[in-house]
Amino acid sequence: MNASQLDRHLAAIDDQGFTIVENAIEPALLDEIRSEVRRTEEERGSAPRGNPAEGYATLRNYNLLAKGAAFQKLPVHESVLPIAERMLDEGCLLSGMTSMHIGPGEKLQPLHADDGMMGLPRPHVPLMCVTMWAFTDFTEDNGATRYVPGSHKFDHAPDYSKEYETLPAEMPAGSILIFDGSLWHGGGANCTESDWRLGVHVQFCAGWARTQQNAYLGIPPEVARTFPDRLLELCGYSLYKGIMGHIDGTSPGAILGEERMAETAYASRRMESMADEAGAQTLREKFGVGDEPGP
Structure with missing residues (x-):
């Protein structure tokens, strides 16, 4: 189109x-x-x-x-x-x-x-x-x-x-x-x-709204792991506006494994598109959003 x-x-x-x-x-x-x-x-x-x-x-x-x-x-x-x-x-x-x-x-x-x-x-x-x-x-x-x-x-x-x-x-x-x-x-x-x-x-x-069907429980993780990145994001395995939906400050994609989390994490660039660098830095410091996963 x-x-x-x-x-x-x-x-x-x-x-x-x-x-x-x-x-x-x-x-x-x-x-x-x-x-x-x-x-x-x-x-x-x-x-x-x-x-x-x-x-x-x-x-x-x-x-x-x-x-x-x-x-x-x-x-x-x-x-x-x-x-x-x-x-x-x-x-x-x-x-x-x-x-x-x-x-x-x-x-x-x-x-x-x-x-x-x-x-x-x-x-x-x-x-x-x-x-x-x-x-x-x-x-x-x-x-x-x-x-x-x-x-x-x-x-x-x-x-x-x-x-x-x-x-x-x-x-x-x-x-x-x-x-x-x-x-x-x-x-x-x-x-x-x-x-x-x-x-x-x-x-x-809308990304802040509750979905009609629950993808987290309805789609087995082993099936979700086969999805392309964009489809994973659409199913909620990402952060909305850099912060909404996080799990301990990281992307919900973490439940699929560390590598997959890195592929779906949008925190850094989405935060910086909605706020200036100082504001984004404040969110990073407060919540750890956008940081690399620890050991």
């Missing part, structure tokens, strides 16, 4: 709350993720969870980074990460990854905003960047995500007892819907007889 395309998508999100990036997913990746989702569903014996939020005819699998190496490619993909970094800053975190396989007969999901649990007055600056990856065509009939344009600017949350006019995010397989976490949206009804709609939900949040 070049600079002008990035600016165009960001402007659309700011204005309407969403954008669609077409032809974003490479054909090989499309096939790979479809196969991995099917494998995960079969191995786990996935079944609908049977509630209005998660659906009565929808197969969901959470914490995908723990379920297959192929899923590592999505959060750091060039079509989404630059947008998330511009919306939230480079210290953003991966909040969660979930496959959402909507089957025939599924009903409308209640409208909601993904950042609704954060409890801040609305409207507010973006706290979440949400992406929905289309691994099949998304149509109005098979359950395309529905949304209310501009609702990220509303001063209130949706009332579950009311009906609102929505639009379907229709898009061909290989596209990615990207939206502000405040946008009112919900899964669509699947009115077909046999057409399953497969999407993967990849959600980012």
